[in-house]
Amino acid sequence: MxxxxxxxxxxxxxxxxxxxxxxxxxxxxxxxxxxxxxxxxxxxxxxxxxxxxxxxxxxxxxxxxxxxxxxxxxxxxxxxxxxxxxxxxxxxxxxxxxxxxxxxxxxxxxxxxxxxxxxxxxxxxxxxxxxxxxxxxxxxxxxxxxxxxxxxxxxxxxxxxxxxxxxxxxxxxxxxxxxxxxxxxxxxxxxGGWIPFGPERKITSSKANILFEIDGIPALDLYKKYLGDKASELPQASLLYPLNVTPEGKTEPVVRTILSINNENNSMVLAGDVPVNSRVQLMMASIxxxxxxxxxxxxxxxxxxxxxxxxxxxxxxxxxxxxxxxxxxxxxxxxxxxxxxxxxxxxxxxxxxxxxxxxxxxxxxxxxxxxxxxxxx
Incomplete structure (x- = not known):
């Protein structure tokens, strides 16, 4: 070679x-x-x-x-x-x-x-x-x-x-x-090297890679609540706080980054699928x-x-x-x-x-x- x-x-x-x-x-x-x-x-x-x-x-x-x-x-x-x-x-x-x-x-x-x-x-x-x-x-x-x-x-x-x-x-x-x-x-x-934090929740409404609800709450509303002041910087701010997603029936979680948000229906488009009934947590990382x-x-x-x-x-x-x-x-x-x-x-x-x-x-x-x-x- x-x-x-x-x-x-x-x-x-x-x-x-x-x-x-x-x-x-x-x-x-x-x-x-x-x-x-x-x-x-x-x-x-x-x-x-x-x-x-x-x-x-x-x-x-x-x-x-x-x-x-x-x-x-x-x-x-x-x-x-x-x-x-x-x-x-x-x-x-x-x-x-x-x-x-x-x-x-x-x-x-x-x-x-x-x-x-x-x-x-x-x-x-x-x-x-x-x-x-x-x-x-x-x-x-x-x-x-x-x-x-x-x-x-x-x-x-x-x-x-x-x-x-x-x-x-x-x-x-x-x-x-x-x-x-x-x-x-x-x-x-x-x-990865990222660490999950906060309560583990369940995805209650999604379609392919679009996330609508977590625990029956509009996903974007819940996410913005966690981000606080940084919510105004979405979707870039989401790169620092991705989601740890464990699909139903699987033991290995995957990490999902938010690509875009829809303020009209409070949904988030992620880089990959987020199936209903998946367990989900926020993540953070250190250098x-x-x-x-x-x-x-x-x-x-x-x-x-x-x-x-x-x-x-x-x-x-x-x-x-x-x-x-x-x-x-x-x-x-x-x-x-x-x-x-x-x-x-x-x-x-x-x-x-x-x-x-x-x-x-x-x-x-x-x-x-x-x-x-x-x-x-």
Whole structure:
């Protein structure tokens, strides 16, 4: 595997982390600030520096490269596989009337299955229901094929997100990358570090990812009561106080971030499904708790590997970044300490993270977690 990485801060020159060499048919991952991806001159510059066919674009809430976290930047990782291969498919949620499950089913059906080892998603993050997208992809997927990825971000603005494959970035795109080959060694993990607080309540009215009532009380009213003065800062304030949701019949909770609110009917739109009868609590976090969570995720991902990883794809939540603030790079450093300094690191801060629970094979949508996908061949 050959890897070339580069980053470019706004109004600055390109900085290459390795020697800039010509690669053969690489997978090129471009994670960047949404405003920069809307600039045709910036896209032309990226294509000039990386004149390859298979380019995947995704907007972010912060760009991760090596052990650095940048804002208002472009982060590019080009990967040439020696013994294995990849295939990329993409589609637009707007063609499916925003029905993410149908899109997921279609994308997976298009993907060749022979020797398929792992799937990685780079999805639109503004209005795609991540839980439904995962359900669609997994509806026909055998357990032997793992799935990870993330929802694109837009800093803490929540205005719109962009993604694409080959084409210039646009709204509504979902990209699915398939990794093929018997020599691939892929491991993954996801962990948060957030702490539930306050009484545990029950969701009494919801539809998919729209939450209407908790304990028979309008959900938004109850949430605003907890937030107090910070309620005027919704939905951004919700990134600091996500919901811990345990669906009926399940033992493992998932964390859910609020994407938008509706003051007219006192409802909240979350990044993933919140089924009726789920148990729910508010959550909070400390800087040390988040950094420790990142370290724990790395330890889990490294636990059963046969070979050292060559590249780590990291998807972490914008909520973690807001809590960590100036210390945000500490969680990346904690990961690097566990996986090794010679491992290339690429990734982004997101509106949702996709990975199985530790020890499980079926994927879940998470919020406020650090998710790692470690790859070697």
């Amino acid at each position: 050959k890897i070339v990485q580069a980053s470019k801060l706004e109004n600055q020159d390109w900085k290459f982390l390795q020697e800039k060499i010509e690669l053969k048919n690489p997978l090129v991952l471009v994670f960047a600030n949404r405003y920069m991806l809307e600039d045709e001159a910036v896209i032309a510059d990226i294509r000039n520096q990386f004149p390859y066919e298979h380019i995947v674009f995704g907007s972010t809430s912060g760009e991760i490269i090596c052990c650095n976290v940048n804002d208002n930047s472009i982060s590019v990782t080009a990967i040439e596989f020696e013994k294995s291969s990849f295939i990329v498919k993409s589609d637009n949620i707007l063609k499916y009337d925003k029905k993410a499950k149908l899109l997921g089913e279609s994308l997976f059906n298009e993907m060749p299955k022979e020797n398929l080892k792992h799937l990685f998603v780079v999805s639109e993050g503004s209005f795609v229901n991540g839980s439904s997208l995962i359900n669609g992809i997994e509806s026909g997927k055998p357990r032997s094929i793992s799935l990870t990825g993330g929802m694109c971000g837009d800093d803490a603005r929540f205005e719109k997100t962009l993604a694409s494959y080959k084409e210039n970035p646009k709204e509504g795109e979902v990209v699915l990358i398939g990794f093929y080959g018997e020599t691939l060694d892929i491991s993954f993990a996801s962990f 040390d708790g988040i950094a420790d969570g990142a370290q724990h995720a790395a330890e889990i991902a490294m636990k059963n590997r046969k070979n050292p990883p060559q590249i780590a794809l990291i998807v972490s939540c914008v909520g973690r970044k807001l809590v960590m603030n100036q210390r945000v790079e500490e969680e990346i450093e904690q990961v690097q300490e566990i996986i090794g300094e010679n491992v290339a690191i690429s990734g982004f801060y997101s509106y949702g993270e996709m990975a199985p629970f530790n020890g499980d094979s079926s994927c879940e949508l998470h919020n406020q977690t650090m998710t790692l996908t470690l790859i070697s061949e």
